[in-house]
Amino acid sequence: MVFKDVRIELTVKQLRQDNSECTSVVFERPINFNYQAGDWIDVDFADTGYMGGKTYSLSSSPTESELAISFREGISPFKRKLQTVQPGEKMYISQYGNDYGFHLRDNKSSVLIAGGIGIAPFRSMLKEMFDMSVKNDVQLIYLNKGDNFLFKDELEEWKRALPNISIEYIVTKELKRKAREKLLLSLIKDITHNYYIAGPEAMVENTEHFLIDNGVNIKDIRIDSFGTY
Numbered sequence: 001m002v003f004k005d006v007r008i009e010l011t012v013k014q015l016r017q018d019n020s021e022c023t024s025v026v027f028e029r030p031i032n033f034n035y036q037a038g039d040w041i042d043v044d045f046a047d048t049g050y051m052g053g054k055t056y057s058l059s060s061s062p063t064e065s066e067l068a069i070s071f072r073e074g075i076s077p078f079k080r081k082l083q084t085v086q087p088g089e090k091m092y093i094s095q096y097g098n099d100y101g102f103h104l105r106d107n108k109s110s111v112l113i114a115g116g117i118g119i120a121p122f123r124s125m126l127k128e129m130f131d132m133s134v135k136n137d138v139q140l141i142y143l144n145k146g147d148n149f150l151f152k153d154e155l156e157e158w159k160r161a162l163p164n165i166s167i168e169y170i171v172t173k174e175l176k177r178k179a180r181e182k183l184l185l186s187l188i189k190d191i192t193h194n195y196y197i198a199g200p201e202a203m204v205e206n207t208e209h210f211l212i213d214n215g216v217n218i219k220d221i222r223i224d225s226f227g228t229y
């Protein structure tokens, strides 16, 4: 469900440099703001505004007392401003939610496939699983250009605590498409899972088609496409 035409004020708490390429903006959690792991927000600056703002998955979990969005550093006017926000600065959410049911379900095991910053909604899901000791089987396949996997320390901690979580990290920089697909296929043990794919549009589309070509039912695939990066 998507909550449209809202204006929920956000106060920046911290700008956190997560690694050499990625930054998170941490906000105080507005009173009574509820969301589900996997949801996104449309966020904008309260003072200047930026043509309806931009969409970011919440990388924080509903079990946490703060909200966070995480992004690759960029060059657009919006990103330049986002990369320099100060504690106390006001932003706002103009809509939020999730239109394609990008939420973990209890009934089946799940395979989460992240491309780069596509890890953001999965961090939210896995943190919630960890905090609530959820026993579903979840396999995260995390593709990234280099070996600086965002949130790796936390992910490893949650994996150690919950044996039902497994994680595979794949560095794609020198991996040709065929080799990447072969590897992906070898990691997916059978096709009867729920599949979730998040990341840049091309990666999401290619992976979705690849899964369908290999027998996965389209109804079992949910995508979170971040657009052209």
Ligand SMILES: Cc1cc2nc3c(=O)[nH]c(=O)nc-3n(C[C@H](O)[C@H](O)[C@H](O)COP(=O)(O)OP(=O)(O)OC[C@H]3O[C@@H](n4cnc5c(N)ncnc54)[C@H](O)[C@@H]3O)c2cc1C
Pocket: 040, 054, 055, 056, 057, 058, 069, 070, 071, 072, 073, 074, 075, 076, 078, 079, 117, 120, 121, 224, 225, 226, 227, 228, 229
């Ligand atoms: C449902 C949904 C969820 C999303 N969730 C997230 C999320 O969690 N995190 C996230 O980051 N994005 C997310 N996005 C994408 C986000 O909305 C922006 O589109 C994205 O961050 C790109 O930002 P930007 O256009 O402001 O600019 P930039 O990142 O500045 O990119 C603008 C252009 O410049 C290029 N560029 C960037 N850096 C450089 C450089 N150093 N040198 C040369 N060229 C460069 C880019 O490739 C791009 O073509 C999501 C989108 C959707 C629809």
